[in-house]
Amino acid sequence: MVLPNKNVESSEQNEGLKEKKSPMASKIACSSSNQQSKGRCHSQMKGLKRQDYLPWNVYFMAMAQVSAQRSKDPNTQVGAVVVKPAQKIIVSTGYNGFPRGVNDDLFPWNRDENWLDSKYPYVAHAELNAIVAARSDLTGCEIYVTLFPCNECAKIIIQSGIAKLYYLEDKYAQEPNFIASKKMLDAAGIKYESLNNVEVAVKWEV
Secondary structure, three states, rough: OOOHHHHHHHHHHHHHHHHHHHHHHHHHHHHHOOHHHHHHHHHHHHHOOOOOOOHHHHHHHHHHHHHHHHOOOOOOOOOOOEEEEEEEEEEEEEEEEEOOOOOOOOOOOOOOOOHHOOOOOOOOOOOHHHHHHHHOOEEEEOOEEOOOOOOHHHHHHHOOOOOOOEEEEEOOOOHHHHHHHHHHHHOOOEEEEEEEOOOOOOOOOO
């Protein structure tokens, strides 16, 4: 008759206890790491949401870039999105183009030196179109634009009650009307912030 080896049983029981404790040890390791690692580890254990989804401000700027693709201007396409920041709701969108009823096949799109023969007296900017399209009180709203607004658009932004501006590009920063724009925005207490790390590619076939 072979008697059970108590030392073997004790060893196996200890191993079993170690195995039962290992999940808890894993949890402790997660909770002691930094926030990003904790989130990743927590997601892996619980099967939760992914962590690399778009932040709200990137999402809204991406929408402004998509709106810009509606513009028929052959040189510069600009998009704008007006947002209620508390609710994270898009109020309206706009892009640069001719006013309603103005035939964009008959009016010029070029940058001719003769002002009346160029696009400049006729084109409505993206900011103007987005603000007018909202048809509501925009006090406290934010606007996302793909190009920093000119002085005329800055006036409209100020008068509409918009509180903050996000912009993608500021390539005309040294030109007088854009310098004037910043002066007015600063005087009115409207904050503006660069958000130049967003790029959207839209591909489609006719």
